[in-house]
Amino acid sequence: MRERKQQNKITGKKKWGKIALAVLLVTVIVSIGGTGMLFQEELQIIASIDKVQEQKGVYYMEVKSDYHFEEFLERGGASSDEEVSAFLTNCISKGFYQVDVEHDELACSVISATDSEGGHLWGRNFDWTASVPIIVKCMPKEGYASVSTCEFGNITGNTETTPDDFINKMLAVAAVYVPMDGVNEAGLCVADLEVNEGGMEAIDTDKPDLTITTAIRLLLNRAATVEEAIALLEQYDIHASGGISHHLAISDAEGNSVCIEFVDGEMVVVDTNSVTNFNLANGNPAAGGESAQARYETLCALYEANGGVFTTEGIRDALSQVAQTQGQWHTQWSVVYAHDTKTVDYYFDGTFQEAVSYEVSR
Numbered sequence: 468m469r470e471r472k473q474q475n476k477i478t479g480k481k482k483w484g485k486i487a488l489a490v491l492l493v494t495v496i497v498s499i500g501g502t503g504m505l506f507q508e509e510l511q512i513i514a515s516i517d518k519v520q521e522q523k524g525v526y527y528m529e530v531k532s533d534y535h536f537e538e539f540l541e542r543g544g545a546s547s548d549e550e551v552s553a554f555l556t557n558c559i560s561k562g563f564y565q566v567d568v569e570h571d572e573l574a575c576s577v578i579s580a581t582d583s584e585g586g587h588l589w590g591r592n593f594d595w596t597a598s599v600p601i602i603v604k605c606m607p608k609e610g611y612a613s614v615s616t617c618e619f620g621n622i623t624g625n626t627e628t629t630p631d632d633f634i635n636k637m638l639a640v641a642a643v644y645v646p647m648d649g650v651n652e653a654g655l656c657v658a659d660l661e662v663n664e665g666g667m668e669a670i671d672t673d674k675p676d677l678t679i680t681t682a683i684r685l686l687l688n689r690a691a692t693v694e695e696a697i698a699l700l701e702q703y704d705i706h707a708s709g710g711i712s713h714h715l716a717i718s719d720a721e722g723n724s725v726c727i728e729f730v731d732g733e734m735v736v737v738d739t740n741s742v743t744n745f746n747l748a749n750g751n752p753a754a755g756g757e758s759a760q761a762r763y764e765t766l767c768a769l770y771e772a773n774g775g776v777f778t779t780e781g782i783r784d785a786l787s788q789v790a791q792t793q794g795q796w797h798t799q800w801s802v803v804y805a806h807d808t809k810t811v812d813y814y815f816d817g818t819f820q821e822a823v824s825y826e827v828s829r
Contacts, residue, residue: 505561508532513636519602519823523815525800526601526619526630527825530643533607534558536684539644546676546706555641566638568622568645568680569709574796575660576762576789577716577742579724580770580777587720587806589656590782591648593618594791597626598799601642602813602825603649610688612829614811615649616800617642621680645680646687652828653691654720654806657683659713663744664754667712668732670704677703679713686717693723697736705729716742720806740775741766743789758796762789779805779812783819790817 515529535558545551548568555566574594582588599619606612620626622641630639648658659679677685682705690696696717707713718724718740726742728735730749737747743763745755752760769785777785782803790798798817804810804827812822 508534509559509637509640512640513633516601516630516636516639518631520815524599524629525813525815525823526599526639528601528603528630528639528642530603530605530640533605533610533688534640534643536607536644536688537609539681540675540685543675544677544703545681546671546678546704548678548708550676551644551678551681555644559637559640566622566641567624568641569624574663574744574758574791575658576766576786577658577660578766578770578782578785579656579716579718579740580773580775580782581722582778582805582807583776584807585722587654587656587718587722587804588777588779588782589650589718589802589804590786591656591658591716591802592786592790592798593647593800593802594796594798596795596797599623599626599629600800600815601630601639603642603646604825605643605684605687606829607688611651611653611655611691612827613649613651613687614825614827615646615683615687616802616813617645618647618799621645644684646683647680648802649683649687650802650804650811650827651687651690652809654809655686655690655692655696656716656718656804657686657696658716658742659683660716660742661744662712662714662728662746663756663759664746664749664751665712665730667707667729669706670729670732672704674702674704676706678706679708679715683715692719692721693717693725697725697727700727700734705734714742714746740770758791765789779803783812783814786814787817787819790819792817 519527552567576592578590580588601617603615630636650656686696715727724740726737728748735748744759786801801814803812809827
């Protein structure tokens with residue numbers, strides 16, 4: 468793990484050296500105005516980037532379009548991070564420099580429940596070694612508005628680079644294609660979690676392709692319910708990102724909650740209100756390791772003790788009980804969603820005293 472992450476840092480530094488002059492050229496072109504219109508959409512997006520928490524280094528970005536996502540789907544999607552990178556390079560830089568996306572290992576927890584009035588509540592911890600979170604508000608002209616969270620390190624190859632200058636802000640545009648979790652205005656909640664056991668087998672049929680993160684973007688844009696999400700995913704071959712296995716925790720405003728898993732080349736749907744880092748379809752919590760099993764058992768016990776009925780504060784407190792504050796993994800961000808207010812509350816660094824809140828609707 469340490470060797471791999473060190474290599475990612477080295478690769479990221481080399482990449483900056485290669486693209487710096489190309490981005491400088493783009494800057495000059497835009498400044499002169501000769502082809503400024505070529506980057507009009509990108510410039511509008513990066514103008515929205517704002518730092519929302521100084522100490523942690525959390526950023527916010529607005530995308531008032533689907534940013535070529537329908538075009539991406541019409542071209543058949545992508546079966547790898549490299550293919551997503553190639554598409555984004557053409558969109559963001561117009562070929563002036565390479566835009567890379569990748570996906571590293573992570574450990575996370577999700578719980579879905581209802582409030583006393585039957586409204587939908589949802590919570591998610593994102594656990595990693597370090598992060599530069601970008602909260603993305605996406606408002607496609609056709610489709611649902613959503614608030615999602617991206618890890619900027621999946622674009623830069625390290626967690627030391629931040630979207631504070633023109634070069635890095637241009638790269639941050641790619642965040643719309645690599646959400647780790649998100650909620651849309653219909654109340655659909657989606658989160659990506661690593662699966663610690665086994666491999667996510669490659670699927671190659673006549674269907675178009677999606678990586679895990681582009682699948683999340685598809686669901687946030689188009690699905691209102693778990694049923695619609697499943698139907699959409701069934702139309703694509705879903706591929707692993709970053710060479711690791713994944714599953715998707717999905718819930719909706721009607722109270723449906725499932726985990727979509729990819730076992731032996733097949734998509735499997737498991738009804739569940741709690742998800743961590745092992746395939747629930749295999750029925751072996753120990754397969755995810757001690758931490759994943761302990762977090763899963765804690766969430767299940769809390770759900771049963773409350774009869775599945777929580778307050779937003781109760782969901783927050785449940786996340787705090789499974790937050791990672793010691794050891795290699797650390798809770799980078801936590802999200803609490805309440806459908807009655809259609810807001811998401813963010814907490815950072817495994818602390819739950821003060822929330823940063825966003826409305827999911829337009």
